[in-house]
Amino acid sequence: MTALLRIFALMMKRQRRSMIVGAVLALAVLLAGIGLLSLSGWFITAAAAAGMAGIGIAFNVFGPSAGVRILALGRTAARYGERLASHDATLRVIATLRVELLGRLILAPFREQQKLRGAQALNQLTSDVEALDGIPLRLVLPVGAGTLALLVAFFALWGLVNFTVALIVAGGLLVGAAVISAIALRVAAAHSAREEEQAQAIRSGIVDMIRARIDLVVYGQMKAQTEALSGLIRDRHATRRKLDRIERRTGFALAALSALVTAGAIWAGATFAAGEMSTATAALGIFAALALFETVAPLRRTVAELGRMRLAARRIDARLQTPEPEAKPLPAQSAPSVETPLFSAKPGLMTAVIGPSGAGKSTLLQQIAGLLPSDDIMVNGAPVASYSEHDLREIVTFVPQRTALIDGTLRDNLLLAAPDASDADLTAVLEAMDLASVTADRGGLDMKTGIGGEALSGGQMRRVALARALLRHPQVLLLDEPTEGLDTPTALKVLSNIRAILPKAVIITASHRKVETDFADCIISLR
């Protein structure tokens, strides 16, 4: 519940004005609705009484009928304003939250990032974020406005009719609705959260199935995967059915409560009107009871959705709790260089770090790139940790073993590295990476790379990743097994062009191939 409240507080902070406007108008809608029906009931009954008494001419029709008109139009206008204000504010907060979450994911700790599954992150940015819209729209605003309206109605009925009618009508609804929601919530919350989890598992499962389709088919696992997914779909729908039953039961209980409360008002009104109370006043109580159903009706949706909202709020709150990266001033720097306890790398030289799998080659490069913490690694004379993320990326470019391309054209992919580069620049690096001949008859820079770079072979993808790195003109270039998947002549061409394009850069590779170690100026062996 705390996560839910924190998310709501955040929404309030970002859209305070609209949220307050929405809340005030939501209350106004309810009060106007109650006032409208009560006043109309009183007015028509009073008019009938006056007509029968023969004093119809003296009856003031203008005050009450003006009141009815104002309340009717006011309610309509307030409802429109409330919906617009609260939905607009909520959607705005949600749009900014999405962007913020993505920012957190981009800068998440490297270890976590490595393990992050795209489908799971997608769930967080779509389903979870969308579930949050219920917090203001279906929880706080309706429950808050409904409770306040019932309290106002209680005192108004006490003043205008009497305490008994106020207690039966407003008190009955308030207590009854609270009890019904509490009971329903206890059973519904778990189902609601489970349904959301199942829905997300289905989404991840479908993405998995589509992305690993070939593997699954070749291994004859597609049938099993499809059955597992169908099972998940069945389970989710079973949960939905349970949830729907609870929701409908809640709806039934609330409608029954309203019928009983109104019956109580009829009984009390009729009994009192036989005594000293005027019939019009008794009618006011009955009509108020009818109108007040509007204050509790939205609860059934709230009950059905609360579990889902809570789950989503907890996940998103956890993500938002990770501290934002601190802004750091650019540290004083010397000429391009990298110093580690094992070696110092100088500009214009290529250093190859070698060693068996697991010796820590990649870890060392990741530390120099600031992805993993280190205390004794210096870049350009300053500790890695003293740079801000942004500044470090401007100096150091790291091409890890596994790189990804985005779905788009080759140009789109290259422009990620250098948004201002001209087509000539892009063509030049493609040429240098021996890709120009590959792409020439496939549209050149307009060649589609496909989802996950599927239109390219592994070696071509590798060279596009290297081309991207070159476009950044880094002072320090870190390459983890740069020529993997390339035949020896291509590997040699690629390596020498990298040096030709970046003659003054510090280049460090993690290497096992002879072609790379032969090419390096110095070799550092990790054991």
Add this chain to the structure above:
Amino acid sequence: MYVGFSVWKGRDPFAARDLHEIPLFTCNFLDMSLRMARRPKSSLDTLVAPVAPLLKQAAGLAVVGNLLWIAQGYVIARTIAGLLDAELAGIAPLTAAILFAVLGLIRAGLSYVGEGRAFEAADRLTRNLRTKLVTREAQAITLDYGAAGSIAALSGEKLDILQPYLTRFFPARARTMVVPIVILAIAFYYSWVVGLIFLITGPLIPVFMALVGKAAQSASEKQLDEVASMNDLLYDRLNALLDMRLLNAGERMQADFATRADSLRTRTMAVLRIAFLSSTLLELFSAIGIATIAVFLGFSLLGEISFGATGDPVTPFEVIFLLLLAPEFYQPLRDMSAAWHDRASAAALAKDFAKWDAAEVQPILGQGSTPLAGAMSLALSNVTINRGETRISYPDFGLTAGQSVALVGPSGVGKSTLLAAVAGLLEPSDGRITVHGLRLGDDTAKAWRERLGWMPQRPHFLGETLRRNVAFSDDDITEALRTAGVLEVVAALPEGDATVLGETGGGLSGGEARRITLARAIHARPALLLADEPTADLDAETAKIVTDGLLALQSRGTALLIATHDETLAARMDRVIRLEAA
């Protein structure tokens, strides 16, 4: 003008595809109904047809429940009127309260059951559509719909859009056809003026609704498109998250995404704005109608107006009764128009689903079940494959149990494409691939693949444990991991072989991830292993472990077909086939 209602009973103007036709229908319904009879079924109608009987039940129950309100109003009116005039036969307070409560409970019960029917319809339909989607995606590759993100969105939040439509539209439509007419009859019975006011103000609502319907659907369609493309974009970028970070493109990516998120917000708001505006206007119409009736009845009661009653002058009972019924005259129409927006969204969804349904697919071979007998044999003759614009021709060769072949050649020459063809994933445009003496095609591919192992160049790990990724079951995988030289690596993982890896093997190095796919191939003990660059990303020492693992597999009788750049690996195969760039 009001003739519309009586005709609605027989026909279904709301099923009309082009909503502009509805106002036309009020002036020339005969011509209209003729045209509608010939109108092709919309994709939404087709989608909903299987659950129509359930929806009818739900609609019927909603109508009965709604009519009970008339009885409840009668109880209230009689009670109050009785209090005003002692001569009138009122209802005793307790009797009135009990009557009202019982009617109210029956009404609540009816809506409980009716809503249950409508939910059942929605649930059954969406479940079937989801299953259909999963089943087809498993057997064919959808080409022109969208990527994994789009399809996941279609199966998830998009299909959920059907629910509000199915649960709200049909009950509202049935109530619209019955309740206003009953109330109209009661109104005319007591006061022709009140009846006339209903008659004039009522039809404004459906006419107006028809006008906004078209706008609502087009706004919904735009919103759905935005949802799909945002999902694809996000999924794509999320898989390249580290790349974005390392290229210092994170902020740009965020800014890009901010534009998309904002555009989705604008589109969603456009849908909502239409819905809010139309419901406000309808509320206004009904408020005006009720106010006019109230003023007329009020002055009648005070004796200032003496016309308008159908028989004797109006009595307090009639006035209170009519006023209680007045909002209920408009309510079904207003609910109907709200549900009309649900329908617009559902129609947009149906169109989207139909687009997926009609999308061109590339079927994966192997739905047939011709069994293959005897020892493994593979032969290629004159095989040519079209890949986009390029045609790749392959040399003829054969392979039998226990043999090994290396395919070498420059990057992009078509090595991976050939492996896919041999796996029966795509069909050669010319020539034939023969397996066990039969042509590899739809009828044989399934049985053929049961004998295959597969090491892809870029593995995608399922969101399950490493063990299940290797064995596709909870079988022990120690032996396979050891042969693949990856046992220690897995043991060092935080949760061992119960670790869930990232989609492309995050948590392991590229070489380690590759060896996991080798372990998978070893575990499957295939008759033929197809491997795409099995030693890429591996240092010489580990490459040797993998090569030894492959040869150990061969010595157990598995044939190997390996695409590679690695000359050391190629040299250890029985034969080397060199592919040349055309």
